[in-house]
Amino acid sequence: MKKFKKVLIVLAVLLLVIIFGAFLFVSGLKPDYEGQKTLPGLQSETTVFFDTYGIPHIYSDNEADAFRALGYVHAQERLWQMELLRRVAKGGLSEVFGKDLIETDKFFLSLGIDDYTTETVSKLDMDSETIMLSNAYLDGVNEFIKEGPTPIEFYLTGLEKTSFSLEDVYNAVGYMAFSFAMAHKTDPLLTNIKNQLGEDYVNDLAVDSDTSTTWIKTFKNSGLDSIDVNITASVSRALEKLPVPQFIGSNSWVLAPEKTKSGKVILANDPHIGFAQPSVWYEAHMSTPSYEKYGYHFAGVPFPVLGHDRNLAFGLTMFENDDIDFYFEETHPSDSTKYKTEEGWKAYEFVNKNIKVKDGDDIAFTYKKTRHGPVLNNIAKEIKGERPIAMSWIYTQVKNQVVDALYGIGHAENMNEFEAELPKIHAPGLNVMYGDAAGNVAWWATAKLYQMPDSLSTKFVLDGTTGEQERLGYFDFSENPSAVNPPWNYVYSANNQPDSIAGMLYPGYYLPENRAMRIVQLLDSKNDWDKESTSEMILDVTSTVNPALVTELIKLLDVTHLSEEQLVQIDALKNWNGEYTLENTNAVLYHRCEYYVLKNTFEDELGPEQFNQFLSTHLLKRHIAKGTGMSSGKWWDNVHTTDKIETRDDIVLKSFADAWQSLINDFGTDFSQWTWDRVHTLEHQHPIGSVASLRSFFNVGPYPVKGTKEVINNMAFPYDSTGFYKVNSGPSTRRIIDFSDIENSISILPTGQSGNPFSKHYKDQAELFVNGEFRKMMMNRQEIESKAESILTFSKE
Incomplete structure (x- = not known):
């Protein structure tokens, strides 16, 4: 009996040791929100005040130090997200998740983002402010990788941490440029319908935007072979397995002083992106003697994509323009290494890649390229028939200045400086929304737009052999759709068709008028908007259609x-x-x-x-x-x-x-x-949450949610045979910037600031988001210091 008691005591002690060890292990994985750290390369002490929701407010005597601190705190919250994002363009997902991601890796390798990045980085001016600050940010990221705790996902996948480089920054931007793959889903499918069923079936579809619907108003002061083309199925499967979210759409409107109660500009923006955990944006407020910005950052990218300060604010929606075209090619009948052009036969370029596969052998992957781009036949196995199909994507064919543009718009001090940076954004196509303290409101469609031959629809696979269906040239940025201080006193975008510019309508994959009609209806109805009424509008769940x-x-x-x-x-x-409430x-x-x-x-x-x-x-x-x-x-x-x-x-x-x-x-x-709450639910899914036993730990939700697809509160879902509507995309943030009270502007994130499941900020905004609540975006230093939940100080070595 005594021996039995001793055994029990020993087991109890061992259990306590295990529990204590597990506690210490878990505690060691949490982000550090307080204390003092040294940061190599730092010139002066830099202080980070974390507010109630874990948002860092970074104060430093110079920009480089502020960006070093940003890199560190961003990495400690989102390193796993950064890791996955940089792997997409490089075809590195199979190394993490195994053979199920091979098709996804092949698809993204074929886009050529990684090769384009290598070429871009080789030509960068390393002494430019853009690159110097990017490298400072990377110094902070890499210091966390070196000295900080390893996120739990790396332990679970067996992945080693490795340092980040400029190539990773540009690859992340390249993934953002790819955005929503609507051309891949649409053009081959329409070509199939035309080839298999005939022109009459195509004519009965809404291929082009209806001229009777609500378009965004602009204002300026001044014949192929029949073939089974099923790229769509391959792309759909590749994207379904993608462990990072895609850009989908968005709403934004900016109200001029004449439309607001205070006589000051109000900007509202809620970019629509695929829901995931962690969510897309990392919020950070940075303040130095020469620079201040409250920004929303994409994983691994130093400069904010959305932001505001006391002078100006900017947001974005997807332009939805057509920047991808597909071409039928023709291989030489006796020499399979050549393809036909109007100038004779040219040699295919062969690109060799290697894909590492977790728990499997490496895969050697080779694809062909023509003057148009990669030939998809070896990538999308559903393409049947001998005729090659190549993809032409504007992103990899024009000088890449997107990171410079993000630096520029973040450092602009007025509308003229801001607008001067926008021509550098060639892809993705964005509607950039702008408002400032001086009373200006503006919208610009940013993209490298090009002209095609008359009467040629880019919604079908084109003939690449004759030279008659090639681009005729690029439009100057001044010819892009835009509206600056229009007489109707607001600008807006809901991914709908913009009105004609330069005498033509630019083709795209625009969304229907549903949200646009409701936005215009509400904005036209009153001239005394304030922050409260704008926050009600951004939560609107009524469909007028x-x-x-x-x-x-x-x-x-x-x-x-x-x-x-x-x-x-x-x-x-x-x-x-038309209301979409939970009890409806x-x-x-x-x-x-x-x-x-x-x-x-x-x-x-x-x-x-x-x-x-x-x-x-x-x-x-x-x-x-x-x-x-x-x-x-x-x-x-x-x-x-x-x-x-x-x-x-x-x-x-x-x-x-x-x-x-x-x-x-x-x-x-x-x-x-x-009732709607029984069928319409939102669950924020973490890549590892697909493992049933880990779902409740990594995923956030599910929650019944108001709204639906194509209302302002755009909680979108795919139709399928189940009749249950699992929300897969929607507002990635809701922001309202009020220049009459800039320090009390409001926003919300879908889950939380942190991507670390052991952090209390992993999901502390999730219920607020579902309930349509907001929190302050603090900018007043005195208030920030007095309300700081914790303080982290970085000092020189």
Whole structure:
């Protein structure tokens, strides 16, 4: 018995030792928010005040030291995110996650971002302010890598920490430039539809923006071979496995003094990006005698992409312009190393890459390039047929000055200096939104726009052999869409079509008018906006378009086929105001019906795989309103039925019946249970959270959330057969900058400032975000010091 007690005591002691050791281990993995550290290269003491939400307020006597401190604190919160992001362009994800990411690595290697970065960095002026401050930032990142604790993800994946370089900064910007891959999802699919089904089917789609919809107003003071082209499927799979979020869309508006109660400018911005954990932006406030900025930073990039100070503020949305074109090439009949051009046969360039694979052998990967870009046939295995297809992307074909532009706009002191930096942004295409304390408001579409031959649609795969479908030249930046201090006293963007500029409409993958219409409706309705009313508007969950679609669809229902219960719900739908609150039942019935209308319209011609690809495009979003209003068209008939030709009325009636039955199957016949909160949820997913046992530790949520796709509070989701709408993208932050009270401007992050799951700031904003709440962006030093939760000081060695 005594021996048994001794064994129990020994086991208890061992358990305590293990628990204590685990506690010490976990404590050692947390970020340091207080104390004193030395930082190599520092010229003067630099102090970081962390506020209640872990936002660093960095004070230093010079910019280089401030950026060194920024690099350190950014890395201690987001090193894992930085690591993944720099690996995307280099094809390094398989080394972390194994063979499932090989296709993703091949795709991103073929984009040529990494090779383009190498060329760009080799030509940099290392003595420029941009590079000197970038290197100072990297010094801070690398000091944390050397001396700081290793994030838990590195232990779980067995990955070694390695230092960061300028190449990593430019590769991160290159991934941002790739953004949303809408051309890859759309152009090959449209080419398939034209080749397989014919021009009539294409003509019945909303390929181009409708001229009757809401466009962004500008203001200035002054014939191919039939081939199975299924790039779309490969790209979709590659992007589904991508462990970092993609840029999607965004809202922004800037109100001139004439539109505000205070007579001062207000800027609102909520960039729409894929939800993930950690979220995209790292907030930091930096102050030196020569520079101050409250900025939002992309992982591994020193200069803020969104920001403000006491003089000016800027935000962004995606322009959605078309900067990727696909070309059919023709290989020489007897020499497979050559391809056809209008000047004769040219030699393919062969690019050799090596992909490291976790728990597997390295993979040697080779692809061909033409004058247009990489040939996708060896990359996207779904491309069947012998004819090569090459991708031409503007990002890798023009001098790269994007990092210089970010430095420049962050250091601009007025509108003229700010605007002078914008031509340096050639990709991604951005709507840059601007407001300042002097009362100026402006919007510029920044991209290297180019002209194509008349009547040539870049939404289809082009002929690369004749020289007749090549770019004719670039537009000067002055011809880009823009509006500076327009007479209607505001500027806005909701990723919709901008009005004509230089006598033409620029092609793109613009989103439908839904959000734009609501923004214009609200902004036009009043001239006394303030911070509070603007914060209510940025949370708006009303669709002005969907109730109109409901009205149109209900007209087509033959009520003699409906039960009494169905008629009650139809009557409720008729009176729906388009709001997407958690308790709403009309929204659930509408989206079930809409999905089945799409499925019953398109799936018979496209097949299940291409139908699902179609659902992921902006083209589909634009088509919903157009298609609903089409009384006749090629798509309505079900090609699988031979005894009749289906009409729009037939499809709508069948779709309502399918939706009704699916809701009964899911929620029963108590219609009060068909509420939006049961189907519309948000979970912020960490790459390692895909492991079931680790999900609750790494992921944040799920939460039922208000809003839906294409309302101002754009909580977007993909349609699929489940009928449950898992939100995958939305506001990556909500910011409201009020120049009448700049030190009390407000914002919020979707989860928290930290990417370290052991930090208390890992998810301390998540419920605030879901509930539509905000927090201050402090800029007053006295207030910052008095309310600081902790202080971290960096000193010279």
